[in-house]
Amino acid sequence: MAAARGQRGGDRDVPAAPNAAEVTMPIPPISDAPMQRARAIPEAAVARLAVYLRVLSGMAEQGIVTLSSEELAAAAGVNSAKLRKDLSYIGSYGTRGVGYEVSVLVDQIERILGLTRSHSVAVVGIxxxxxxxxxxxxxxxxxxxxxxxxxxxxxxxxxxVGGLPVSHIDDIPRICTEREISIGVIATPPAAAQAVCDRLVAGGVASIVNFAPVVLQVPDHVEVRKVDLAVELQILSFHVARRADSMNVNGSALGNVDGVVIGR
Amino acid sequence: MAAARGQRGGDRDVPAAPNAAEVTMPIPPISDAPMQRARAIPEAAVARLAVYLRVLSGMAEQGIVTLSSEELAAAAGVNSAKLRKDLSYIGSYGTRGVGYEVSVLVDQIERILGLTRSHSVAVVGIxxxxxxxxxxxxxxxxxxxxxxxxxxxxxxxxxxVGGLPVSHIDDIPRICTEREISIGVIATPPAAAQAVCDRLVAGGVASIVNFAPVVLQVPDHVEVRKVDLAVELQILSFHVARRADSMNVNGSALGNVDGVVIGR
DNA sequence: GCGACTTTGTGCATTCGTTCACAAGTGGCT
DNA sequence: AGCCACTTGTGAACGAATGCACAAAGTCGC
Known part of the structure; x- marks a missing residue:
């Protein structure tokens, strides 16, 4: 059970809050008292909200005031039903028959994403x-x-660099604490990543973006998101290969090469 | 519709093995020849396979010859059952009671991911x-x-740059075709991304990694994977905020700071 | 060869996420 | 007002991914 469950990146996985577990029971509350049962927002939806936010910001700049789920969905590259559901997780801010007001959505999404406060970032590995x-x-x-x-x-x-002097990695714990860093970005060579990560954690950083191609081991309360170019390339490679194969199979039917069937 | 971005839903078959050397494959004779779209490998599993591959390569270098699913799972930061299931999608290369041979897994994963061929990459935006x-x-x-x-x-x-001369983006279509580029990496400012993407597509590139914070519109046959730092940061921000909220609610009940209520 | 032990591979239940499809609101028009 | 065209918000069906738990299949020691 050693496997630290840190690492969430490619896939989604909700960080079991010690207490959470709020089941999504549609209990028809007889009392209209809006209890703040923070209805959990699906991990996947959070990622998309960030995308909607960006698209909306762009629209605001263009002077667009109102739009429909259909329009926003097209711009964000998602299905409109999914978009509406995503938005429904944060509340009901649309007007039926009309659509959404851009500024309202921007405000609400920023609120939910916690962007009303700023989060200091430390970059390690220059x-x-x-x-x-x-x-x-x-x-x-x-x-x-x-x-x-x-x-x-x-x-x-x-x-x-970029107006800020570089410090030595040995000072990570101290400086992170002093400057109240809340997000650490690891851009070091793979070999150094785990050590850097440990120092960040020691400095109280609980959120990390890891660009190094390594699987970081972290305590439970720390959240790691990994950005891994090699993995992205390999996923693309897989699809390319698959496409090529299916063309061989469908197109020029050059007999079955050898046991292809997998699974029984 | 407006063309979707990458990320296809699970579908289609598994690639054919070029030629299994001396593998003791318990080839399933159940070949009921209808369609050999064997079982599809879940998208999520593909991403993890790439991770396993890296971990395994590291182990190979350390001289490790054999390991159990439990060990590999720990190193890759996943649950061992999940790991075994992932591996089962590509075949049965383990030995019960013993574990897996590192080199075999490496070979098989590389094969499935299409890494036996090399894929030329073009980077746009220097x-x-x-x-x-x-x-x-x-x-x-x-x-x-x-x-x-x-x-x-x-x-x-x-x-x-890095030993390769930079070309002008107007030549993207021509050069991509000439050099048989199969993967394009977009690292331009957001405003230029869509135009660059269109040129890549014109050059026959069907796989794109997009670092620009924009949602690209592409034809159906093109696959886009986006790497978006802003989104990553915002996701972390969301979790930080949520953590803070649940602490306020559960711990020191200092009234609601600002619109925290997520409920509906 | 046999039994104890280890570890894989997978059926099944469960949870998470997506999509459909429609009732419920809203504004505009006559 | 009454009707119509439009769009949201969501219940419910579906589908994908996860994790459990165990039979099957192998090794090892004797």
Whole structure:
């Protein structure tokens, strides 16, 4: 049972809150008192809400005031029923027969995603990628100020990158605590990632984005999201191969090569 | 409709084995020749297989020859039952009472993921991120050679980055066709992404990894995987907020700070 | 060869997520 | 007002993914 269940990335998995378990019982409340049973929002829906938010922001800039689920769904690349359901998790802010008001949705989604507060970010590993991240214009949609940079290289320590001086990774715990870092971004080579991760955790960081191609082992209360280019490429590769195969099978029927059937 | 983004729902069969060397395959004679779309490998499992592959490669380097599902599962951060099921999708290569042979698994996973062929990659947008990608040491786990680089900036065209000269994005269709690019990586600013994507598609690229924070509209046969830092951060933000809320509610009941109620 | 022990592979129940389809509101028009 | 065209919000059906638990299949020691 050693398997730390940290790592959630490619797939979804809700972080069993110690108490949560609020079953989704549609109890028809006789009392209209809106109890705050935080109806759990499916993990997958949260990811999409972030996408809707971005699309909506773009629309707001274009001066669009109102739109229908159908329009927003098209722009976000999802099915409109799914979009409505996703939005329903955060409340009822649409008007039947009309649609949604862009500004209302933006506000509500930001609220749910916790974007009303800002979350300080630390980037560890100032190589090519780290540089890119540190300079990522004010960081993706403001609200995530980069408040610390770290690297092992002594020559890099003190050098300002994107306006912020680099610190040494040994200072991660102290500095993260001091600056109240809430999100750590690991952009180090794979070999260093686990050690860095441990230091971040020691510094009180409970949310980590990991760009290093390693599976991090973390305590239960820490959440890791991994971004893994190699995995993405391999998934694409799989589909390419599959497509090619099915073409062989369907198109030029060159007899069955060898035991293909898997599973019984 | 408006063309969907990547992520296809589970479907179709499994690729054919090129030629199993000396594998003691308990080939299922149940070949009822109707359609050999054996069982499809769930999308989620494919992503994990790529992870297992990396973990296994690391173990191979450490000289580990054999391991149990329990060990591999721990190293990959998943449940062992899930791991076994994932592996079962690609065949039965374990030995009961013993475990799996590392090299066999590596070979089989590589085969299923289509890593026996190499897939040429083109990186578009040679900014900070593009640089990082172009230099990504031989590219994540070889098998994905970077064969083309593109940017709009005329000053950048011709300049070698990571040993390869940058071309102009207007040449994307031609060059992609010439060099048989099978995977395109978009690392441009959001505003340019859709145009770049269209050019890649025109160049016959059917697999795209998109780092730009935009939802790409593509024809059905093109698969897009997006890597979106902003979304990752916002998901983490959501969980942080939720954690904070549940603590307020359960622990020190200091009234509701700001609209926290999620219920309906 | 036999029995104890280990570990795989998978049927089944369960949970999570998506999609359908429609009742319930809303605004506009006559 | 009454009707119509439109769009939301959601119950319920469906489908995918997960985790459990155990039979099957193998190894090892004697």
């Amino acid at each position: 190589g090519n990628l780290g540089h890119a991240l540190a300079n990522y214009g004010g960081f993706p949609s403001r609200g995530f100020p980069v408040a610390a940079l770290f690297d092992v290289d002594p020559d890099l320590v003190g050098v300002p | 900014g900070n991120l593009g640089h990082a990608l172009a230099n990504y040491g031989g590219f994540p786990s070889r098998g994905f050679p970077v064969a083309a680089l593109f940017d709009v900036d005329p000053d950048l065209v011709g300049v070698p």
